[in-house]
Structures are given as C-alpha cells and as structure tokens.
Amino acid sequence: MVEKVALALVITARRMQMYFQNHRVIVKTNYPIMKILTKPDLAGRMIGWAVELSEFHIEYQPRGAIKFQALADFAAELTPYPTEEKTPRWTLYVDGSSNSRLCGVGVVLEGPREIVIEQAMKFEFKTSNNQVEYEAIIASLHMVIELEITNIICKSDSRLVMGQLTEEYEVRETLLQQYFHFVKNLVSREISFQHIRRENNTRADALSRLATLKKKGVHRSTIHVTLVKPSVSTDECMTTDTQPNWMTPIKQYLTEGICDPHLEKMMKLQAARYILIGQDLYRRGYSRPLLKSLSPEQVTYVMTELHVGICGTHSGARTMSTKILRAGYYWPTVQGDCTEYVQKCVKCQEFGTLSHQKPEHLHYVLSPWPFVKWGMDIIGPFAPDKGQCKFLMVGIDYFTKWIEAEPLTAITARNVHNFVWKNIVCRFGLPQVIITDNGRQFTDRGLARRYNSKVKPRSYQKEDLVWRMRSDARKDGGKFSSN
The missing domain is CATH 3.30.420.10 (Ribonuclease H-like superfamily/Ribonuclease H)
Structure with missing residues (x-):
C-alpha cells in the first residue's frame, strides 16, 4: 500500500511539476512515506521515485482525526440515491x-x-x-x-x-x-x-x-x-414548363408548317438544319452526330454540371463550349452564355489569373489630333479690376485640355477676333472646329473674312520642308521651326 501511495505522489508531481517547483507542498498522510523514501537501503523502483521527489520542497504531516469528514462520509453512504423510474421497453x-x-x-x-x-x-x-x-x-x-x-x-x-x-x-x-x-x-x-x-x-x-x-x-x-390502398402513393406528377423559347417557332414550322409570312424564307433555311425526333429537337451537322437542342432551364443545368459539377474543372469559356458540343448539346448562344457564366463564377474570379481587361469599353476620343478642336466661352461679368476688366475669354483644346485665357473689358466681335488670332491661330495653327454657345461675337462675318484674307492657299508636295510658328507672330519676323 505504501508503494501505491508513493506512486500516486510521483504521478501527481509529474502532472503538476510547475506547482511543485515554485511552491512548498504539504502532503498529509498516515503512511510513513518520508521514512521509507529517506532510507539508504532502498532497492528497485523506490530509489528512482526517491531521487525524483528529492528536487521538490515536500513536507510530510500526519493526517490526524477527521471528525467532520467522517460524519460527511457516513451521511453520504447512508443517504439513498433517488432512482429514476425507467419506462418499460x-x-x-x-x-x-x-x-x-x-x-x-x-x-x-x-x-x-x-x-x-x-x-x-x-x-x-x-x-x-x-x-x-x-x-x-x-x-x-x-x-x-x-x-x-x-x-x-x-x-x-x-x-x-x-x-x-x-x-x-x-x-x-x-x-x-x-x-x-x-x-x-x-x-x-x-x-x-x-x-x-x-x-x-x-x-x-x-x-x-x-x-x-x-x-x-x-x-x-x-x-x-x-x-385498400398503399400508404405511399405511387402516382407521380411532373410539371412541365410550356413557355415559348427559341425552339418553339422551329418546332411549329416542322410540325405544322406555320410561321410568320415575312420570315418564311429565313425560317425555311433555318429549319433545314434541324430534325424533330419525338418531342426533342436535334441539330444536324456535316461531320458530327445530331446535337440535342436545350431549353433555357436545361442550359443552366448543363453549364453548372460541366463547370462546377462533380467532374467540373472550372475551365474557360472556349473549352466549356467545346465540351458541351462534344457531349451532344446545342443552343444558338452557347459561346456567349459560356463566357458570361465563367465571368460570373466566384471561384474563377478568386483563384484565376489576374485579368488586365478594362472594366468598361474604351471611350471615343472627340478630337483625334491636338489643337484641332477648341471650345470657347465667355465668363463674367466680374467686379471691375485693374484696367476695368470685367470679363474672361477662355479657350480649351479638346485633345490636350490646354487652356488659353485673356481678360477683356467688353464683349465685342473685335476682341473675340483678336483673342482667336493671337492666342490660337498664331500659336497653334488654324483650328478645324471651334465650339461655342455664344451668339454674335462668334458668328460675325468679319471673323471669317479676316481669316480668309490672312490665310493664303498653298499646295505642298512630298518631301517639302514646312515651318510651324512657335511663338507670337510679329511683323518684323518671328521664330519658326521645322514641322
């Protein structure tokens, strides 16, 4: 019995080693464990246990009389446990x-x-x-x-x-x-x-x-x-959807020969590629077997099974459409539907390669070359400033978004002519289009007459040297550079 108590103490010390190393442990027992473990003539496994317990600060004290514990044990042994009434089986x-x-x-x-x-x-x-x-x-x-x-x-x-x-x-x-x-x-x-x-x-x-x-x-x-009858009804009722789809006019033409008079020629050519076997529509092919035509509901099921089904590989749209044709199915928009389905697949977006495709279609450019198309407007009136300038004349290039601006004291056709000639024509060349929402200042005939008088018609040939104005035009000459 002493060996069992010693073994229990050793196992407790191993399980709670951190507590035994940091605290003083008091062991209350009526067995002479301390005398046995400190004997010099120990043999067998008791020697190992004594050496293992010697590193801890353990004090052994007698247990003494436990009156209250004995009374509690006595009451616990004599108290009858309530037994649950088991339901008979x-x-x-x-x-x-x-x-x-x-x-x-x-x-x-x-x-x-x-x-x-x-x-x-x-x-x-x-x-x-x-x-x-x-x-x-x-x-x-x-x-x-x-x-x-x-x-x-x-x-x-x-x-x-x-x-x-x-x-x-x-x-x-x-x-x-x-x-x-x-x-x-x-x-x-x-x-x-x-x-x-x-x-x-x-x-x-x-x-x-x-x-x-x-x-x-x-x-x-x-x-x-x-x-009289079985508990489970064996009668099954299958609901069918009779909504018209892309196969309805073809089936109607093959069975009854009825179609829209305006589309009779086109329907005749289209129906020649199909054959009706029972209630199923099949598409003919030159070097392939008949392809079964599918309704929109069946299309969704087939694409789901081929893409994310038990044998699905999350393949691309082209591979997916080829698999559908090889499996013997067909509908007119197979390529587009497969592309749209793959683009909406969450797993393909999460684990697929990084796509560099733009999220939107490219926008058209309103001006194909710089300084060819200008937009002009007049802002004001403002509070009079230095020189009594109350208005602002602004011109913006559609291609480069370059801005030309000049303050004006009054809005006249002559001031508009000077602004266009000085800030646009002499610097960037004669524009092709000028867009504005103002009236008389830009529709004056003097502007066109002045341009026609200043611009001389010239013809150029291949390999001719053409100079382009880079700064303000002056009567005494200016700076030019090769175009």
Whole structure:
C-alpha cells in the first residue's frame, strides 16, 4: 500500500511539476512515506521515485482525526440515491407475406406484465416483398402511436429493410425512398430497429400467413385489418414548363408548317438544319452526330454540371463550349452564355489569373489630333479690376485640355477676333472646329473674312520642308521651326 501511495505522489508531481517547483507542498498522510523514501537501503523502483521527489520542497504531516469528514462520509453512504423510474421497453415483431393472390402482414407487440397485442393485415393490392415489409412497419407504428407507447424496439427478419432504416444500406429505388421517408417522419419517439433471424420471428410470420389464408372472423383474439390502398402513393406528377423559347417557332414550322409570312424564307433555311425526333429537337451537322437542342432551364443545368459539377474543372469559356458540343448539346448562344457564366463564377474570379481587361469599353476620343478642336466661352461679368476688366475669354483644346485665357473689358466681335488670332491661330495653327454657345461675337462675318484674307492657299508636295510658328507672330519676323 505504501508503494501505491508513493506512486500516486510521483504521478501527481509529474502532472503538476510547475506547482511543485515554485511552491512548498504539504502532503498529509498516515503512511510513513518520508521514512521509507529517506532510507539508504532502498532497492528497485523506490530509489528512482526517491531521487525524483528529492528536487521538490515536500513536507510530510500526519493526517490526524477527521471528525467532520467522517460524519460527511457516513451521511453520504447512508443517504439513498433517488432512482429514476425507467419506462418499460416494448418489443415489436413485424413480418410480411406476399404471394400471387394476396399480400398480408403480421404485427406482434409484447410489453411488460405479459401484455401481447396481435394484428393481422390483408392488402387488396399487389406489392413486392420489400414494400410489404415497409407496410408492416408503418401499420405497427400507427398502432404504437395510438397506444402512446414510447420506448420500443422493432424487430424484423428483413435484412434489407432493417439495414435501410438503420442507414446501413442505401435506398436506391424510388418507391422504397418514399416509404423510407414516410417511416422516418413517423419515427419521432424512442424507437430502434433490429434485424433478427427468421426462426426468431415465427409468431409474426404466422400472422402474416394467416392474413393471406384465413378470412375475417376466424381467431377472434387477433385484430384483423384490410388495407385498400398503399400508404405511399405511387402516382407521380411532373410539371412541365410550356413557355415559348427559341425552339418553339422551329418546332411549329416542322410540325405544322406555320410561321410568320415575312420570315418564311429565313425560317425555311433555318429549319433545314434541324430534325424533330419525338418531342426533342436535334441539330444536324456535316461531320458530327445530331446535337440535342436545350431549353433555357436545361442550359443552366448543363453549364453548372460541366463547370462546377462533380467532374467540373472550372475551365474557360472556349473549352466549356467545346465540351458541351462534344457531349451532344446545342443552343444558338452557347459561346456567349459560356463566357458570361465563367465571368460570373466566384471561384474563377478568386483563384484565376489576374485579368488586365478594362472594366468598361474604351471611350471615343472627340478630337483625334491636338489643337484641332477648341471650345470657347465667355465668363463674367466680374467686379471691375485693374484696367476695368470685367470679363474672361477662355479657350480649351479638346485633345490636350490646354487652356488659353485673356481678360477683356467688353464683349465685342473685335476682341473675340483678336483673342482667336493671337492666342490660337498664331500659336497653334488654324483650328478645324471651334465650339461655342455664344451668339454674335462668334458668328460675325468679319471673323471669317479676316481669316480668309490672312490665310493664303498653298499646295505642298512630298518631301517639302514646312515651318510651324512657335511663338507670337510679329511683323518684323518671328521664330519658326521645322514641322
């Protein structure tokens, strides 16, 4: 016992090493651990434990009498623990029987105090063996819900049905999937499912055979029930969208020969490329098989599966459109739709290469060359300044956004003529277009007459040297440079 106490102390020191190293530890025990660990004639593993504990500041003190602790232990041992009343467990045995004439199920419910409830159910419709097993489970669950029983274990000898309900097997058939979801919706209580051997389910098997062989009235102790229709409806209704799309006029022309009289020639050429097989429209090809035409809803599904589906690779628009054609599908705007779909894909934008494409289309330039197109306007009147100048004449080049401005005392056609000649024509050449929203100052005929008198018509040939004015024109000459 002393070795166990020493081992517990060693394990505690290892687990709480940081506390043992930084603090003084007091160990209260009635066992002589200190005397044993300080003996010089220790042997075996006690020597290692003594060396390991010697690095810590440990004091050993006797435990002494613990009166209050003894009283608390005594009260804890004699106080009875409250026991929860367990709900009695019920066992449910189900089995189904199906032959060429009739189908039936047997249900046996066993509870506490030797309570046994038996039910035989006959079907007036033909079912498969698995469907019969599901009908038996549904009938037994209805009975359990009516009796308000909670703790139940359902046992059956059908390996497939029990495996599907315990989610051990996968439900693949459409009808069994409906039965599976129907049972899962009913199972809202503490119900578990278990598979048993056939020899352990003989009682329910006998009841299922009794339902198919005996008539109602025999064996009065058994509840006889007749089921007219299955619990799960097998009728399926598929809604179809009859909204017109791009295939509607082609189908109508191929089937009825009706189209718009103005588009009859074009429709005749277009319909020659298509063929109608059943209710599906196919496009002909010279070196490829028929391509199935898709509606807008099918287009979205196909693009999603090829791009982000289970085999999708987030390919580009050109590769994606080629895959669609190779898969045997077609619609007129396949290339544009693929491009738009790839551009909207979040993963392609997040992990794709950096795109240097402009976010907007390029804008047209209003002036193709500098100092060819000018815009002019008059600002004012302002407060009179030095020289009684109250107005400002401004000219802006459309290409370079170069600004020419000059203060004016009055708005006259002569002042406008001088401004245009001095600040625009003599510096940058004769402009091709001048845009303004003013009236008489710019529409005066003297401006055009003055320009025509100053500008002399000249003709140039190839390889001629042409000089361009760089500064203000003066009568005594100016500075020129080669153009």
